[in-house]
Amino acid sequence: MLLKVTVSQWCSIYRVYQPRFISATKMSLEQAKQVAAYRAVDEFVTNNCVFGVGSGSTVIYAVQRLAEKVETDNLKVTCIPTSFQAKQLILKHNLTLGELDTHPVLDVTIDGADEVDANMTLIKGGGGCLLQEKIVASCSKKLIVIADYTKDSKKLGDRYKKGIPIEVIPMAYVPIKNKIVGLFGGEIKLRSAIAKAGPVVTDNGNFILDWLFINQDLDWQNVDTVIKMIPGVVETGLFVNMCQKAYFGQPEGIVNERSVSSS
Numbered sequence: 001m002l003l004k005v006t007v008s009q010w011c012s013i014y015r016v017y018q019p020r021f022i023s024a025t026k027m028s029l030e031q032a033k034q035v036a037a038y039r040a041v042d043e044f045v046t047n048n049c050v051f052g053v054g055s056g057s058t059v060i061y062a063v064q065r066l067a068e069k070v071e072t073d074n075l076k077v078t079c080i081p082t083s084f085q086a087k088q089l090i091l092k093h094n095l096t097l098g099e100l101d102t103h104p105v106l107d108v109t110i111d112g113a114d115e116v117d118a119n120m121t122l123i124k125g126g127g128g129c130l131l132q133e134k135i136v137a138s139c140s141k142k143l144i145v146i147a148d149y150t151k152d153s154k155k156l157g158d159r160y161k162k163g164i165p166i167e168v169i170p171m172a173y174v175p176i177k178n179k180i181v182g183l184f185g186g187e188i189k190l191r192s193a194i195a196k197a198g199p200v201v202t203d204n205g206n207f208i209l210d211w212l213f214i215n216q217d218l219d220w221q222n223v224d225t226v227i228k229m230i231p232g233v234v235e236t237g238l239f240v241n242m243c244q245k246a247y248f249g250q251p252e253g254i255v256n257e258r259s260v261s262s263s
Ligand SMILES: O=C(CO)[C@H](O)[C@H](O)COP(=O)(O)O
Pocket: 054, 055, 056, 057, 058, 059, 111, 112, 113, 114, 123, 124, 125, 126, 127, 128, 129, 130, 133
């Protein structure tokens, strides 16, 4: 028997099932973040370690796991935040808060990323915390990335379509924008705030430019160096040769690992 479904019936089916599909997808994305975060914390947190706490939604799971381990295994861990959000997470979980003044060398930092390419070059700063994240990562013996499967790519720009974040001094954002486009092409947008009129202002009082690059085959180390030479640029969200290992949570709950040597 041929089942005839009219357009309006299809619309009704779509209306009923589409939200369920979206919520299942969201669920598996959150699960993917959680399994990656738990795995990394279990592997890298040790007693008496100095631990860098990254920023973003995946890091929330890492801090939850860290708090559990500190409690159950009676560990002493000093946490160095990479943002206002990270500091609040540390305090909320009653973890020991440290700072770079007293702990200038960290054993490990666990952080999220917006994209990780085949060479383990990262785009970071989707959440606007790239400056402190890069400072803390640069003081860490190891930078470990935790991410869901959507961040795993071959070339930068394959997966993350919002561009490379660049933190800049507000008075210089227009000339910086013109110089970067003149040097490397593409398009640059001043990041706008969502719950405030005007631009996003970072934890450090700066603006964020999102550079929508076109050429995916640039030498990212060179790009990073050249952009940072422009007066008024504070930091870029390109993390080149900084990350040793990445954990990508998969929708079915397993974790894929990639390290510098295996990439
Ligand atoms: O760089 C970051 C914030 O500046 C985050 O680590 C990055 O945006 C990933 O965040 P999420 O875990 O929410 O996907």
